[in-house]
Amino acid sequence: MSSKRPIKVLIAKPGLDGHDRGAKVITMGLREAGMEVIYTGLRQTPEMIAKAALEEQPDVVALSCLSGAHRSLFPRVVDELRKRDMSNVLVIGGGIIPDEDAPDLQARGIKAVFGPGTSIKEIAEYIRENV
Amino acid sequence: MSGTFDEKDIEKITKKRVEWEQGTLKKSLERFGVDEPPDRFYTPMDIQDFDFMEKVGFPGTYPYTAGIYACHVPGAGPVTGGGNIGATGKGMVRAGRYSGYGMAEDTRDFYKKEIQRGRTVGPNLAFDLPTQIGIDSDDPRALGEVGKTGVAFDSLQDFEIIYEPYEGKSGLDKIASNWTTNAQAFVIIAAYIALAQKKGIDPKTLRGTPQNDILKEYVARGTYIYPPKESLRIFRDILTYCTEHTPNLNICSIAAYHMREGGATREQALAFHFANAITYLQIGVDAGMNVDDFVGRFSFNTLSGDMEIMKEIAARRAARRMWAKIVRDRFGSQNPRSQIYREAGGFVVGCVSSTKQRALNNLTRTVIGGVAGAFCGYIPSVEPPYDEALGLGWSTEAQQLSEDAARIIQYEAKLTDVMDPLAGSYYIEALTDQIEKEAWDIINKIDEMGGSLKAIENGYMQSAVAKSAYEKQRRLETGEDIIVGVNAFTDESELDVKVQQMVPYPYDAGKQASAEENQIKKLQQLRKNRDNKAVEAALSRLKEIARDENANLMEATIEAVKTYATIGEICGALREVFGEYSAYGAL
8 A cells, every 4th residue: 555645534423323522533533644535424325335335435434333233233344345346444433442343243244343532542543554 | 670680789889890890900900810701790880771670570471581480399208219200299290210221121111110119100102213214123223123112012912011000099180191193193192091991091181291302313313214294283183182081191392302412502492492383383373273271281301411401401491481471471371271381391411411421420510510400490300310311211320319319409409499590580580581682683583594394494494503513512522611531521530430349220121122122022912813804994084184284194093003003004004195304414
């Protein structure tokens, strides 16, 4: 990957959850950290997210969910990305995700889950080290 | 000078302050090796214009700074089991703890148990997200979401089930309900009225509070359906219909809560929610109503805040004063009962202060909030329970601790024995004035834009909240703001105190897991059994009425609800007429 081109991140809110303070803060924070960031807004279906990814060609797709629907929604996003030949996109997640659910999500393609209290710095570092 | 303090006294104090700063204070700073004092000290200098009658007055009288009522309801306090936000006392009817999950049957069974545990108050209903955005449980977009954030409501049948335990002494004419319903509040209210009618209960006796605050949805909560302007038409219809037919139902609960949790500063949250209240008030006036006919049914939701409780106390005093000024001075109310800032208060430090790390510290934090609540006129509540940040529900153990803490604040520390005990404090009065002024400045800015509808349509409120949220995060990451156990005091020597015995969540996990599947089956059965011709006719009628700007759509909604038209069908019909709001990240 060229070191000149900034890392591109697509931040998405799958499902119906309307809490996007975290998504917005991370959008602004990663931009300040030098990345190119697109925020999809609310109420994205997995298909819509994958289509946006197909168009934007991000290095990272970051999913946010606080309604408890992460277990069904996040893996479906990964599937939709795979269908469109985007398995190499780094998928990460955050929100209200009980610790017990993280291993299962990781097994299904959501490489890291960032919970409450995570700093933008941590996320930026993780992304830089893993894209 | 009309203030309480004599000019000569102020002069003396001012002089003395300079001496003190240059003498005693300077010596201490030198001794401690610092340039700036780590704290402040307030004196009459800080409130030179203070006039007790103008700024504070007696509780229950304009400007209501000290309290909206003359005194607490005697006997009001944290009661046994079942939980309360605030409390029930004689003469005040409130709904209890926010609750609901799975299918209507699951929620009904939960309430049955609660009633056995001593709960006497009505349901405080949380709905799932598909319900909140007016789609059915079998809508493709509902996949994975049914019954998660609250109970699934698809039709009147679900209300019939949920309210089964509420008969006789706990009948609909005796209890108050709370419904967190916004964009589709017209359906939920219609369903409650329809339910009452079916049970032979006069809608005029119905009490409760639909949240019905659509404007904040665009700013901080996200469960909108229609565009803002069309949503306000619906608000108007609810307002005029309910003022006439259900005069004991609150119209709305106008919230600073969500915007604050979303990152708004204290002053922004105050200003934005008042700007929204002004918009709603104006709608009633524009519909030809006298302000005193309806504004007494407006209520507020000021849950949330942060750990700086002195400022939170001052903000609530300012809020009471501001609402009185808005209703009386700006809108010409003549009835004192219209001018009071009726609020569901509590959660004074905000859910946002709860941390996942070292979760028991949340009990400490919320106890501080409960104390603050007592100091600003609330029946103390120690909320949210300490496991708020750990997942999607509270253990009964955490709830028990919260209840006991509130009881200790009230019955042992006796902090509610004095109304507005901080009145007259140089600090608190100065702070109240300052917060009030900053909030007015923001309201004036929004007025200049043309009101909160415009401020939402042009994205001003949304981006202001996002910016404040980001600034907070930056302060956390630089360490300027401290959260114990999260960005400070986190090395290995710190102990993560854990609870030995965890009482499980009160919601049945198995039922929650199977809710979606079962709800869909139930819904499909409903569609088979009902009179579909009647449904179609009712929906057609509703659309016709919706297209007429001057018509009121509540009657037609009640009729549609009675045919067991689903929430998705009813809201879908209006989607055809009003369109849908789409908020593509202005960010």
